[in-house]
Amino acid sequence: MSEAGRPLVAVVCSVPLLGEAVESALDFAEVRAFAERGGEIDGLLRWLMPDALVVDSDRTAEGATAYAAAHELPVVHVSVRDRTLRVYRFGEWEDAGNGDGPTPEAIRNVIAGSLFARGGPVR
């Protein structure tokens, strides 16, 4: 949770404009974007303790699952190259976005849904 009482969403991406798009889609959250660094993400998550995580690489997505499973952190994997969207929650990956691919609206819906599902503080 951010200082302003809004959910904190971390975006770790190799395509920086994705951070911009997620920020525009998540007006209910505080979005903090970070550059992808070869899949290593555990330290960042332990330091930041976000309410949700958005990533754009397979490596980072897989690298985040151990922390996500232990802390019930929803992870949204946006593959802009494959035009797919999936979410990791309750210990497994599920396709998301109703087949529309990674649109800002789909990302917003998936994250909002995941935060609500956790009983999180979406306002």
Add this chain to the structure above:
Amino acid sequence: MRRTRILVADSLDIFRAGVRNLLERESDFEILEAASFEDVLAATEHDCPDIALIDLELPPLGGVTAVQRLAKRCSTYTIVWSFEPSQETVLAAVRSGAHGFLHKEISPEGLVRALRGVVQGEAPLSRDLASLMIDALHGLDERTRARDRARVLSSREREVLDLVAQGARNKQIAAALTISEFTVKRHVQNILQKLELPSRKAAATFYRTAFGTEEAPAAVAVQPA
């Protein structure tokens, strides 16, 4: 102050949203969006943007064709962008009239800088893409020179060289062209002499440089030795 009108033509919502979010923070830009070339036509029906940022894979015919067609309608600066630019795509875009080529992994600050640079007459091309393009131009130059040199060969010698480049032995070439092995040997000697090449291997390399694989003369089927 007149704002710079930028048309973002990309079929991926997420890229359009990213650029929109970024540029809306800047007071000197105005954003238009298009998800396909049809949308580009609609957006430019009455007024042309200053800059068009066009996805290499813009539907339905791709960014290179879109650049060519947009140039017939507008004197807009066009920039193509893509995920994995290759020598061929960068060169094709620039030859089609694009003023620059950007990587989609560009930083937000880098994109803003590039767009402002275009207005001042700069051609946005990141360092790695500039070097890709120079390599592509060198390759093209080398191919043109090699093709010029190959003109000294007769059509039969070209056929023989094509098979040599495919790794065929004299016996196989003889069978494929229905000539004697002795004649093949004589053709190979003539080829090396005319092209001033030291070896059969060098001749094969030369042929691939000149004609690649896609434009080589119709290959004659080579039977196994």
